[in-house]
Amino acid sequence: MTSTTHERRCGEKDSSTEETIVWVELTREQRIYYRAVYENNVGTLLKGSTSSDVSSLRNVAMELRKVCNHPFLCDGFKEDYASKHGASRRMCGKDGKNVISTQNPLQEASGKMILVDKLLPMLKGMGRRVLIFSKFTMMLDLLEDYLLSKAYTYERIDGNIRGSDRQAAIDRYSATKSLDEAILGNRVGADVDVEMNRNIESLLKHGAYDILKDDSDAAAAEFSAQNIHEILEPRTQERLIGGRGANTFSVATNTERDPEPAEELKPELEKGSKEFWKDLLSDACKASEVPVEKVQTTPAGS
Secondary structure (H helix, E strand, O other), rough: OOOOEEEEOOOOOOOOOEEEEEEOOHHHHHHHHHHHHHHHOHHHHHHOOOOOHHHHHHHHHHHHHHHHHHHHHOOHHHHHHHOOOOOOEEOOOOOOOOOEEOOOOHHOOOOHHHHHHHHHHHHHHHHEEEEEOOOOOOHHHHHHHHHHHHOOOEEEEEEEEOOOHHHHHHHHHHHOEEEEOEEEEEEEOHHHHHHHHHHHHHHHHHHHHHHHOOOHHHHHHHHHOHHHHHHHHHHHHEEEEOOOOOOOOEEEEOOOOOOOOOOOOHHOOOHHHHHHHHHOHHHHHOOOOOOOOOOOOOOOOO
Protein backbone atom coordinates (compact mmCIF):
# COMPACT_ATOMS: atom_id res chain seq x y z
CA MET A 1 0.00 0.00 0.00
CA THR A 2 1.40 3.39 -0.93
CA SER A 3 0.93 7.07 -0.25
CA THR A 4 2.44 9.82 -2.41
CA THR A 5 3.66 13.38 -1.95
CA HIS A 6 4.54 15.87 -4.69
CA GLU A 7 6.85 18.86 -4.87
CA ARG A 8 7.14 21.24 -7.83
CA ARG A 9 10.75 21.91 -8.82
CA CYS A 10 11.08 25.68 -9.19
CA GLY A 11 13.55 27.49 -11.39
CA GLU A 12 13.76 24.72 -13.98
CA LYS A 13 12.66 25.25 -17.56
CA ASP A 14 10.84 21.93 -17.66
CA SER A 15 8.92 22.54 -14.37
CA SER A 16 9.01 18.88 -13.46
CA THR A 17 7.27 17.52 -10.38
CA GLU A 18 9.05 15.38 -7.84
CA GLU A 19 6.92 12.55 -6.49
CA THR A 20 7.82 10.67 -3.33
CA ILE A 21 6.11 7.31 -2.87
CA VAL A 22 5.90 6.06 0.72
CA TRP A 23 5.21 2.36 1.31
CA VAL A 24 2.71 2.02 4.13
CA GLU A 25 2.00 -1.05 6.25
CA LEU A 26 -1.56 -2.25 6.75
CA THR A 27 -2.64 -2.28 10.38
CA ARG A 28 -3.66 -5.51 12.06
CA GLU A 29 -7.32 -4.51 11.71
CA GLN A 30 -6.91 -3.78 7.99
CA ARG A 31 -5.43 -7.24 7.47
CA ILE A 32 -8.41 -8.82 9.26
CA TYR A 33 -10.93 -6.91 7.15
CA TYR A 34 -8.90 -7.48 3.98
CA ARG A 35 -9.19 -11.24 4.56
CA ALA A 36 -12.91 -10.86 5.37
CA VAL A 37 -13.60 -9.27 1.97
CA TYR A 38 -11.98 -12.25 0.21
CA GLU A 39 -13.68 -14.86 2.40
CA ASN A 40 -17.13 -13.29 2.11
CA ASN A 41 -16.82 -13.22 -1.69
CA VAL A 42 -15.17 -16.58 -2.25
CA GLY A 43 -18.02 -17.73 -4.51
CA THR A 44 -17.30 -14.84 -6.89
CA LEU A 45 -13.55 -15.53 -6.80
CA LEU A 46 -14.00 -19.22 -7.64
CA LYS A 47 -15.83 -18.31 -10.84
CA GLY A 48 -12.80 -16.44 -12.19
CA SER A 49 -12.77 -13.62 -14.71
CA THR A 50 -15.36 -14.82 -17.22
CA SER A 51 -17.03 -12.03 -19.14
CA SER A 52 -20.18 -12.25 -16.99
CA ASP A 53 -18.30 -12.06 -13.70
CA VAL A 54 -15.75 -9.29 -14.32
CA SER A 55 -18.05 -6.64 -12.80
CA SER A 56 -18.38 -8.74 -9.62
CA LEU A 57 -14.59 -9.03 -9.39
CA ARG A 58 -14.31 -5.26 -9.82
CA ASN A 59 -16.68 -4.83 -6.87
CA VAL A 60 -14.45 -7.05 -4.74
CA ALA A 61 -11.37 -5.08 -5.83
CA MET A 62 -13.09 -1.79 -4.97
CA GLU A 63 -13.89 -3.02 -1.46
CA LEU A 64 -10.24 -4.01 -1.02
CA ARG A 65 -9.11 -0.55 -2.15
CA LYS A 66 -11.41 0.96 0.47
CA VAL A 67 -9.93 -1.27 3.18
CA CYS A 68 -6.41 -0.19 2.16
CA ASN A 69 -7.40 3.46 2.58
CA HIS A 70 -9.43 3.01 5.76
CA PRO A 71 -11.65 0.13 6.98
CA PHE A 72 -14.38 2.61 7.94
CA LEU A 73 -15.08 3.19 4.21
CA CYS A 74 -16.69 -0.27 4.02
CA ASP A 75 -20.23 -0.92 5.26
CA GLY A 76 -20.26 -2.53 8.69
CA PHE A 77 -16.55 -2.30 9.46
CA LYS A 78 -16.76 0.85 11.60
CA GLU A 79 -19.44 -0.73 13.78
CA ASP A 80 -17.52 -4.01 13.95
CA TYR A 81 -14.34 -2.18 14.96
CA ALA A 82 -16.17 -0.23 17.66
CA SER A 83 -17.75 -3.37 19.10
CA LYS A 84 -14.41 -5.19 19.26
CA HIS A 85 -12.27 -2.30 20.49
CA GLY A 86 -14.66 -0.40 22.74
CA ALA A 87 -13.74 -2.44 25.81
CA SER A 88 -10.02 -2.55 25.01
CA ARG A 89 -9.94 1.27 24.84
CA ARG A 90 -10.58 1.32 28.61
CA MET A 91 -7.29 0.97 30.47
CA CYS A 92 -6.57 0.69 34.17
CA GLY A 93 -4.91 3.77 35.65
CA LYS A 94 -2.45 3.88 38.55
CA ASP A 95 -5.28 4.45 41.02
CA GLY A 96 -7.11 1.36 39.80
CA LYS A 97 -9.80 3.34 38.00
CA ASN A 98 -10.65 2.89 34.35
CA VAL A 99 -9.45 5.57 31.94
CA ILE A 100 -10.16 5.99 28.25
CA SER A 101 -7.29 5.53 25.81
CA THR A 102 -6.39 8.76 24.01
CA GLN A 103 -5.74 6.91 20.75
CA ASN A 104 -8.07 7.98 17.95
CA PRO A 105 -9.69 5.08 16.02
CA LEU A 106 -9.64 7.25 12.89
CA GLN A 107 -5.84 7.04 12.89
CA GLU A 108 -5.09 3.76 14.65
CA ALA A 109 -7.22 1.61 12.29
CA SER A 110 -5.46 2.70 9.07
CA GLY A 111 -1.80 2.62 8.04
CA LYS A 112 -2.26 5.68 5.82
CA MET A 113 -3.82 7.63 8.68
CA ILE A 114 -0.95 6.64 10.96
CA LEU A 115 1.39 8.10 8.34
CA VAL A 116 -0.68 11.30 8.04
CA ASP A 117 -0.77 11.69 11.83
CA LYS A 118 3.04 11.55 12.00
CA LEU A 119 3.79 13.42 8.76
CA LEU A 120 1.64 16.53 9.26
CA PRO A 121 3.37 17.73 12.46
CA MET A 122 6.76 17.39 10.75
CA LEU A 123 5.61 19.39 7.71
CA LYS A 124 3.96 22.01 9.95
CA GLY A 125 7.20 22.39 11.88
CA MET A 126 8.99 23.00 8.56
CA GLY A 127 6.53 25.75 7.68
CA ARG A 128 5.01 23.64 4.90
CA ARG A 129 1.34 23.42 3.97
CA VAL A 130 -0.32 20.32 2.58
CA LEU A 131 -2.68 19.32 -0.22
CA ILE A 132 -4.38 15.97 0.43
CA PHE A 133 -6.13 14.22 -2.47
CA SER A 134 -8.28 11.10 -2.48
CA LYS A 135 -10.51 9.49 -5.07
CA PHE A 136 -12.99 8.59 -2.35
CA THR A 137 -15.18 11.43 -1.04
CA MET A 138 -15.81 9.25 2.01
CA MET A 139 -12.08 9.27 2.71
CA LEU A 140 -12.12 13.06 2.59
CA ASP A 141 -14.91 12.95 5.18
CA LEU A 142 -12.70 10.87 7.49
CA LEU A 143 -9.73 13.17 6.88
CA GLU A 144 -11.91 16.18 7.66
CA ASP A 145 -12.99 14.59 10.95
CA TYR A 146 -9.34 13.88 11.74
CA LEU A 147 -8.19 17.45 10.95
CA LEU A 148 -10.96 18.83 13.14
CA SER A 149 -9.99 16.53 16.01
CA LYS A 150 -6.40 17.80 15.78
CA ALA A 151 -7.44 21.47 15.41
CA TYR A 152 -5.80 21.85 11.97
CA THR A 153 -7.16 24.66 9.80
CA TYR A 154 -8.06 23.55 6.26
CA GLU A 155 -10.12 24.08 3.12
CA ARG A 156 -12.05 21.48 1.11
CA ILE A 157 -12.52 21.63 -2.67
CA ASP A 158 -14.03 18.28 -3.69
CA GLY A 159 -16.76 17.84 -6.30
CA ASN A 160 -19.53 18.65 -3.83
CA ILE A 161 -18.25 22.22 -3.46
CA ARG A 162 -19.72 24.73 -5.93
CA GLY A 163 -17.39 26.42 -8.40
CA SER A 164 -17.47 29.87 -6.79
CA ASP A 165 -17.02 28.43 -3.29
CA ARG A 166 -14.20 26.21 -4.53
CA GLN A 167 -12.33 29.18 -5.98
CA ALA A 168 -12.88 31.17 -2.78
CA ALA A 169 -11.40 28.27 -0.78
CA ILE A 170 -8.37 28.14 -3.09
CA ASP A 171 -7.91 31.90 -2.76
CA ARG A 172 -8.04 31.71 1.04
CA TYR A 173 -5.50 28.88 1.06
CA SER A 174 -3.20 30.67 -1.39
CA ALA A 175 -3.31 34.04 0.38
CA THR A 176 0.04 35.34 1.63
CA LYS A 177 -1.06 35.40 5.26
CA SER A 178 -3.32 32.37 5.07
CA LEU A 179 -3.72 30.39 8.29
CA ASP A 180 -4.88 27.27 6.43
CA GLU A 181 -2.54 24.32 6.97
CA ALA A 182 -4.14 21.82 4.58
CA ILE A 183 -6.53 21.53 1.65
CA LEU A 184 -8.62 18.46 0.81
CA GLY A 185 -9.56 17.59 -2.77
CA ASN A 186 -10.74 14.85 -5.13
CA ARG A 187 -8.53 13.11 -7.67
CA VAL A 188 -9.89 10.72 -10.29
CA GLY A 189 -7.68 7.64 -10.63
CA ALA A 190 -8.49 6.69 -14.20
CA ASP A 191 -5.06 5.18 -14.75
CA VAL A 192 -5.59 2.83 -11.84
CA ASP A 193 -9.07 1.87 -13.05
CA VAL A 194 -7.76 1.04 -16.51
CA GLU A 195 -5.11 -1.25 -15.05
CA MET A 196 -7.67 -2.83 -12.74
CA ASN A 197 -9.99 -3.66 -15.63
CA ARG A 198 -7.14 -5.01 -17.74
CA ASN A 199 -6.12 -7.86 -15.45
CA ILE A 200 -8.51 -7.90 -12.53
CA GLU A 201 -8.16 -11.56 -11.59
CA SER A 202 -4.36 -11.46 -11.48
CA LEU A 203 -4.44 -8.31 -9.32
CA LEU A 204 -6.82 -9.95 -6.85
CA LYS A 205 -4.65 -13.06 -6.65
CA HIS A 206 -1.48 -11.02 -6.14
CA GLY A 207 -3.03 -8.92 -3.40
CA ALA A 208 -4.46 -11.94 -1.63
CA TYR A 209 -1.25 -13.93 -1.70
CA ASP A 210 0.84 -11.05 -0.37
CA ILE A 211 -1.48 -10.37 2.58
CA LEU A 212 -3.03 -13.72 3.44
CA LYS A 213 0.22 -15.70 3.32
CA ASP A 214 1.75 -13.35 5.89
CA ASP A 215 -0.40 -13.11 9.03
CA SER A 216 2.38 -11.66 11.18
CA ASP A 217 1.45 -8.52 13.08
CA ALA A 218 5.11 -7.61 13.67
CA ALA A 219 5.44 -5.28 10.64
CA ALA A 220 2.22 -3.44 11.50
CA ALA A 221 3.24 -3.01 15.14
CA GLU A 222 6.70 -1.76 14.15
CA PHE A 223 5.24 0.74 11.67
CA SER A 224 2.82 2.09 14.27
CA ALA A 225 5.59 2.50 16.87
CA GLN A 226 8.12 4.23 14.59
CA ASN A 227 8.54 8.00 14.37
CA ILE A 228 8.18 9.73 11.00
CA HIS A 229 11.89 9.66 10.20
CA GLU A 230 12.10 5.92 10.92
CA ILE A 231 9.09 5.38 8.66
CA LEU A 232 10.36 7.45 5.74
CA GLU A 233 14.00 6.35 5.63
CA PRO A 234 13.50 2.74 4.44
CA ARG A 235 10.11 3.15 2.75
CA THR A 236 10.43 5.95 0.20
CA GLN A 237 10.80 5.91 -3.57
CA GLU A 238 11.32 9.16 -5.47
CA ARG A 239 10.74 9.94 -9.15
CA LEU A 240 10.37 12.94 -11.45
CA ILE A 241 7.16 13.38 -13.43
CA GLY A 242 6.76 15.44 -16.61
CA GLY A 243 9.39 17.93 -17.67
CA ARG A 244 11.29 17.42 -20.89
CA GLY A 245 10.22 13.83 -21.27
CA ALA A 246 6.49 14.24 -20.80
CA ASN A 247 4.74 11.22 -19.26
CA THR A 248 8.08 9.62 -18.42
CA PHE A 249 9.75 9.00 -15.09
CA SER A 250 13.28 9.60 -13.91
CA VAL A 251 13.43 7.25 -10.95
CA ALA A 252 15.85 7.22 -8.03
CA THR A 253 14.88 4.69 -5.39
CA ASN A 254 16.22 3.72 -2.00
CA THR A 255 13.84 0.88 -1.30
CA GLU A 256 14.15 -2.81 -2.05
CA ARG A 257 10.41 -3.28 -2.36
CA ASP A 258 9.37 -4.44 -5.83
CA PRO A 259 5.78 -4.13 -7.08
CA GLU A 260 6.36 -6.92 -9.61
CA PRO A 261 5.48 -10.49 -8.57
CA ALA A 262 8.38 -12.41 -7.08
CA GLU A 263 9.60 -15.39 -9.10
CA GLU A 264 8.26 -17.85 -6.54
CA LEU A 265 4.82 -16.23 -6.76
CA LYS A 266 4.43 -16.48 -10.53
CA PRO A 267 3.54 -20.22 -10.55
CA GLU A 268 0.84 -19.51 -7.95
CA LEU A 269 -0.67 -16.73 -10.07
CA GLU A 270 -0.78 -19.03 -13.09
CA LYS A 271 -3.05 -21.51 -11.30
CA GLY A 272 -6.69 -21.67 -12.30
CA SER A 273 -9.15 -19.74 -10.14
CA LYS A 274 -10.58 -22.73 -8.30
CA GLU A 275 -7.18 -24.26 -7.53
CA PHE A 276 -5.67 -20.95 -6.38
CA TRP A 277 -8.49 -19.94 -4.05
CA LYS A 278 -9.00 -23.44 -2.63
CA ASP A 279 -5.30 -23.52 -1.70
CA LEU A 280 -5.32 -20.03 -0.18
CA LEU A 281 -8.82 -19.90 1.36
CA SER A 282 -9.53 -23.57 1.96
CA ASP A 283 -11.87 -23.12 4.94
CA ALA A 284 -13.91 -20.39 3.24
CA CYS A 285 -14.17 -22.47 0.07
CA LYS A 286 -15.39 -25.49 2.00
CA ALA A 287 -17.97 -23.39 3.82
CA SER A 288 -19.20 -21.87 0.59
CA GLU A 289 -21.92 -24.19 -0.65
CA VAL A 290 -23.49 -21.67 -3.03
CA PRO A 291 -21.87 -18.86 -5.04
CA VAL A 292 -21.88 -15.46 -3.37
CA GLU A 293 -23.45 -13.10 -5.89
CA LYS A 294 -23.45 -9.94 -3.78
CA VAL A 295 -20.41 -8.25 -2.30
CA GLN A 296 -20.57 -8.61 1.49
CA THR A 297 -18.20 -6.70 3.70
CA THR A 298 -19.03 -7.66 7.30
CA PRO A 299 -16.48 -10.09 8.78
CA ALA A 300 -17.82 -13.47 9.77
CA GLY A 301 -18.76 -13.62 13.43
CA SER A 302 -19.41 -9.89 13.75
